[in-house]
Amino acid sequence: MTFAARASVALSALALTPTWALAEGSSLNLQTPVTQIASEIYDLHTLMLVICLVIFVGVFGVMFWSVFAHRKSKGAVAAHFHENTTVEIIWTVVPVFILLGMAYPATKTVLAMKDTSNPDITIKATGYQWKWGYDYIKGEGEGIQFFSGLSTPQDQISGAASKGEHYLLEVDKPLVVPVGKKVRLLATANDVIHAWWVPAFGVKQDAIPGFIRDTHFRAEKEGIYRGNCAELCGKDHGFMPIEVHVVSAEAYATWVANQKAAMAGGAQEGAGNAAVPQASADAAVGGKS
Numbered sequence: 178m179t180f181a182a183r184a185s186v187a188l189s190a191l192a193l194t195p196t197w198a199l200a201e202g203s204s205l206n207l208q209t210p211v212t213q214i215a216s217e218i219y220d221l222h223t224l225m226l227v228i229c230l231v232i233f234v235g236v237f238g239v240m241f242w243s244v245f246a247h248r249k250s251k252g253a254v255a256a257h258f259h260e261n262t263t264v265e266i267i268w269t270v271v272p273v274f275i276l277l278g279m280a281y282p283a284t285k286t287v288l289a290m291k292d293t294s295n296p297d298i299t300i301k302a303t304g305y306q307w308k309w310g311y312d313y314i315k316g317e318g319e320g321i322q323f324f325s326g327l328s329t330p331q332d333q334i335s336g337a338a339s340k341g342e343h344y345l346l347e348v349d350k351p352l353v354v355p356v357g358k359k360v361r362l363l364a365t366a367n368d369v370i371h372a373w374w375v376p377a378f379g380v381k382q383d384a385i386p387g388f389i390r391d392t393h394f395r396a397e398k399e400g401i402y403r404g405n406c407a408e409l410c411g412k413d414h415g416f417m418p419i420e421v422h423v424v425s426a427e428a429y430a431t432w433v434a435n436q437k438a439a440m441a442g443g444a445q446e447g448a449g450n451a452a453v454p455q456a457s458a459d460a461a462v463g464g465k466s
């Protein structure tokens with residue numbers, strides 16, 4: 178294959194819509210996306226992989242063919258084409274177009290990831306050593322706040338019991354959001370840097386103490402989605418998972434009503450278990466350190 182032919186094959190890969198790829202849900206592939214952004218990331222990943230593969234096969238194919246077909250034992254004499262302007266222009270222009278073809282869709286997706294305007298619900302996620310705190314600060318459910326910590330039994334962690342299906346990916350109180358609604362997530366932290374990461378949503382956002390960073394997701398399918406803290410944050414970094422339940426609008430309204438009732442009950446008793454008032458929670462964590 179000539180250089181030009183190789184280049185045109187590489188370029189034509191840009192036009193491919195990568196609908197194939199490994200079977201969805203394969204443990205070797207990215208998780209099945211449930212948001213628009215996650216689908217775009219999935220397709221970008223596949224597109225880039227295809228481009229890399231085509232270039233890899235082209236370059237190594239030509240190289241091995243050249244070594245074999247023009248070997249010394251056949252009396253091959255090396256060609257001399259130093260300072261060939263045409264070749265130099267081609268091998269500059271073609272990669273530029275390949276890079277532009279990759280940068281354009283990637284930039285579009287990155288910009289869409291950053292567009293947190295007009296959310297239906299705004300939730301603040303605060304990273305603690307070693308759990309997550311959630312505050313529903315705007316939209317349906319406003320005022321709900323709770324902590325979400327690991328619920329995997331200690332026996333499984335120490336090896337005394339066999340590991341469950343969602344080992345280290347299960348919490349006592351999951352984040353609940355309605356399906357099809359744009360959720361803006363404000364990420365911050367109380368002590369060290371954590372990161373809120375749910376692969377199926379295409380969301381990974383650092384939670385930095387003293388700063389608020391925002392991201393968003395609109396889950397298109399009901400279900401339970403799991404993630405981890407993705408920033409090394411201390412000895413229990415691997416023990417502060419994220420569990421999100423995406424539910425129907427009706428189920429969400431019911432959940433909100435239950436939370437509000439529990440919080441009101443807790444406030445009357447003066448010691449709510451379901452909802453720890455943020456001020457005292459902060460004081461407790463602050464006093465510990």
Ligand SMILES: [Cu+2]
Binds near residue numbers: 407
């Ligand atoms: Cu963490």
